[in-house]
Amino acid sequence: MYRLLRKIALTAKVVVPEKELLLLDTETLGQELSSSIKKLFQGSLSIREVAAGSSNAEEQELTALSNSYYDIERFGIRFVASPRHADMLFVSGPVSRNMTEGLRRTYAATPDPKIVVAIGDGAIDGGVYRDSYGVWNSVSDVIPVDFQIPGDPPSPKVVLASLLKILRETEKSTDVSSENK
Amino acid sequence: MEFLLTPASVLLLFAFFFIGSVGAVFIERLFSDNGKMAGFWGHGFALLGSLLGLAISVSVLFFGQGIAFTLPTVFPNFLLDFRLDGIAAFFFGIISLVSALASIYGFGYQKHFYGKYRLGVFSFFYNAFIASLLLVPIANHALFFLLAWELMSVASYFLVVFENQKEENIKAGFLYFLMTHFGTVFVMIAFFLAYKATGSFLFDDWRAATGTITPLIQGIIFGAALIGFGTKAGIIPLHIWLPEAHPAAPSHVSALMSGVMVKTALFMLFRFFFDFFPGAPMEWGLVIILIGSLSALLGILYALSENDIKRLFAFSTVENVGIILLGLGAGVTFFSIGLESFALFSLAAALYHTLNHAIFKSLLFLGAGSVVEATGTRNMESYGGLIKLLPFTAGFFLVGSLAISAFPPFNGFASEWLTFQSLFIGMTSAEMIIKVVFFIAIGSLVFTSGLAAACFVKTFGATFLARPRTEEAKNAKEVSVFMLLPMGILALLSFLLGINATTVVASLIAIIASIGLIRPVTLQFPFSEFIQARADFAAILPLESIALLLGLVFLLSFGAIWFVTRSRKIVVGPTWDCGTPLGPRGEITSGSFSRSLVTIFRGILRPTRQSTVEYHDEDMRYFIKSQEIRTSMSDPYRKGIYQPIGVVLHFLASQARRIQSGNVNMYILYLFLTLIILLLWATHV
């Protein structure tokens, strides 16, 4: 036990600095959130991940988010079990026929104000499974989508950066817009 | 008001019941509306009688000195001697209160029997039952008491087997009849021993002759009384008839039986240990406490594993009888080691729990009655979601469950808190044996209250919450106002009795002191600054301020939160079941709820499980067509104690049959031989 504790105490704290994340240029498609919602979810955000026929690639990347390198929790973001507790829905994979009902129910079960993020190429436009008989090609065909994070699968850094950009970008732009107003 | 204190009022009371019972039989013949008028007549007069009884007991308790009179009878040694002193008036009051409310409930419940059973007969036995219940505390002559006791047993037997189309009711009735008379045998032993020791059947002479009884005789009398009245009260080894008989009776009768008839047995135990032969040695107190803790713990464990709603309440009656016995046993122990005022206090706790249990148990049984009336079955597995269909019943049922699980603002908590305090006092006494026994009592009481909370979450949840699991539960409808009114009154009473616990305990201490052998002195309680029981005033935990605080804090937080979140919307959607449209079969039922606790206590409960599998093709045994799992509780008492006794009796009986050879001459020979033997014995003795 003692050796474990000593190892914990001594190992260096290595975590992706926030600045580096903000500088990453990721093109996130989707219009701005209103400032009130942004301010609301600034401090704390709970995400419910829905795998709608995904190839589990996006899920691997998302689990990596809560390790000590990326450590999503320091931004007040955490993954929750029930859509009732969730604010944001991460939907991955082209929505398969038998997941449609499940996805619609999850969407209905999430209280407002809620954000839907289609993560990974599969979710955005069907990716490699496009136009196959079993899928709807994209999440937006089933439920309204607010943001998209492209990539097959997008790396954790990209996901984290886009998340921060979704929640914080207007500051910069408001500073910008407030300046030029 | 003075009229209520005269013997005439008591006779008028029994006249009401007489008219109610006999009249109903004729009424039923006159009107051909399958018993509707007879039912109203019977329940009406029962209501009148009980209200008069309530008035008498209130006037005796608070204004008068008590009623005592004697009616001579034909037989020399048999006097109808009535005596209504403080303690008898208290029980008289409880009985008449619960029977009044049960009769009101009966008006609504009787349409359950139209056309199926004869309501005239029901009213006859119903009035006879209540009359005999009221006779028991008032009887002051041993034989008169035995008459009332027997009348009570017989009347309740006929009420238990009233719905005789169901086979299990008949069996339950037979077992009940057998066990009560087993108990009555011991009661008679106690009475006749007392008669032999004191030379008279009058209880007053017994009270006077306290000094002259040898300890041995007193011990046997106490033992016989404990077994006799214990059978009627339903202490653990003798309880097997209670969960059979109480559910079989119509609901308002089982409310009477569970809430009140059990209390008459405890009343007589109190009389025997404190009124007739006070000064029982300490060992009796410890024995009562051990029986009490055993009954409490095992009673609630069996209630927990029960799926039939009325059997569950019957087992919980066994548990509450155990708790009352704890208070009584503590009283006997303190009295024997000289702490009279603490004895007074723990007896007040026992009587308070008797009153509370009579109220919330009858509330729960009436609630169960209306649920059974609405759904038509007693099996909790087929209920579910009834709170939306029977809103008032659910509300009152919740109040009853809160009261019985002893939660603060209600009366159950007040009496359990008092029982705890009296057990704490016993714990600090000098003797080691007393300390050990009181430890066991506290341990069993705390486990019992924890399991009681779990049991009543299960009962309320499985019956009223979530979605209806069967068709009957789906189209259940709210019961008539006659059935809701008594439940409402009982719920209000159980709240009021919880709130002003102080005044109730003060009057109880006065009642017990009225027996004249214990004078309340100032008590110094080691455990709580809140108990000050001086001569005339007993202040216990101010439950009303706790209730007030809880109410205030609830309103404050509710208002603040409502203000903060008033602009938020509430959307009503389907229950979240991981996206799959799970039907009502997915929710938890009473059996699965108690499965974890039953598995933990499997050593005691010994659950049995048979699973039968049916394959499509017997020898291939790969594809299962259907699988059935049947879980149930084995009944150790019936297998362990009553079965062997039955076998032995049967064997003896079959031996005795051989004497009946069928030959007339043989019988005359037996006669002749006995004649000769008697002659020899007569001349030589």
Added chain:
Amino acid sequence: MNTLLFIFQLLIVPALSPLGIGFIRKVKARMQNRVGASVFQPYRDLWKLFQKDEVISEDASWIFRFSPYLIFAITILIGASIPVIAAVPVALDFLPSFSFLPAGDFLVIIYLFALMTFFLALSGMDTGSAFGGFGSSREMMVAALAEAGLLFSLLAVSVTAESGNVVAMVGNLQYLPLQALFPLLIAFLAFIIALLAENARFPVDNPATHLELTMIHEAMILEHSGKRLALMEWAAANKLLIFILLAVNLFFPWGVSLSYDSFSGLLVSTLLVVGKSAILLFGIAFLESTMAKFRIFRVPDLLLTSFVLGVIALAISITF
């Protein structure tokens, strides 16, 4: 002046309890070598949940809608009646009899917590989802068995302190010689086990898990959303802080000031209480990081050991 103290006493526990939860999460993160959310994250979570709308199941009855408020109110009531910084019951100036003293009786506290668990389990069962039902069944099992250990440990303290009221106990315990407090150590162990069981902490239930088979407390609040979820989380935090304060002030009573007037006494007592609670919270977090969760049917043995420890403590404290 008393009114101010009365309000202070009323609000101290709900105000500080999210801080306790935040501190435990921070230590657990640190143990996993993560930065972890800030200590004030629970406040933000609560604030966000209060702003959100609610989705309530159509099968839910009025019990589902009102029990969060009742549960929250119970924790506030108990929080106001236990000794936090000073062990002296405060009553309103204009209504002297209206104080929190009666609610401080240790039996009342145990039964109020049982009432809270009662309604928590009912609201879990109300929506008819399988998780809620099983969560309530396991919660009632744990609560039924933990109550024994809880009662016996508090009883041992009350026997040593010769008083039934939690606030008065702390006052009396300070004057007792040290060896009189020896049985309290055993009682403390029993109390800690009961604490872990009642607050769904580690060996009994994993607060962060969402695994249907193991979660007890989480399963019951799966259906709650918006302000009702916030109330449930806050009530759970309050309950944890109350247990921590009881454990700290009852079993290590030194330093708790006996009156509100001396400012220096209050300062010392505040520091001591915060320090002791921090140590206890660190202990819980440490336990959660280094220990595996017990299988559900090993929990009764744990609770039985707490019961036996309580009985031993009581036996010792009675004989001496």
Added chain:
Amino acid sequence: MFEHFAQFFFFLDLIAFIAVIGMHLVKSNTNIIRLYFLQSLSVGVLLFSVGLVEGEHSLLWIGVLTLVIKSIVAPIFFARLLRRFSAQQSANNYLSVPLTLFVLLLLVLFSYSNTFLPLGVLAPEALGSISLGLASVFMAIFLLINRRGAFSQMIGILALENAIVLLASFIGLEQPIALEVGIIFDIVIWIVIATAFISMMYRQFKSLDVSRLTHLRED
């Protein structure tokens, strides 16, 4: 009242005693009726003479009544009954004759033994006839046990009746008249029942043998 006529009463008692013994030994039913006639005759005469001696008019009537009913009506009635069922011969015992005699001896010794000395104090001068009467009571009961035929058992009960009356009169228990009439009335009723019973039994079992009744017992 017994001093002068002790011998005469003892003689009557002896006749009754011998009648009962005869009932055990005789084979045919008609003889049993004749012996019963003899016994009731002796009882009747005794009662009549006691009435005469005591000057009790009521006793006289009782004596006449017993004579008429017991010794005249009953035997004729029974004889006609026997003729109807033509069962004159079927009277046999469980025990063989020597054994019956041995049991009778035992009973006589028992009644003469000193167990019944206290009874003597009631009528000191008639000690012999008391024990004789007692013996006849015991023997009448034994007759019921020993006889196999239903008819002889009927007569046995009536003989027991007479023996009791005899014994009572010797002990001086001339009961109040109501009891006497009661006993006589009893006999009349008994006769009616006996005929009904016999005819039913006969119609059912075609014989008066009691042992046939055993299979009536339900197992």
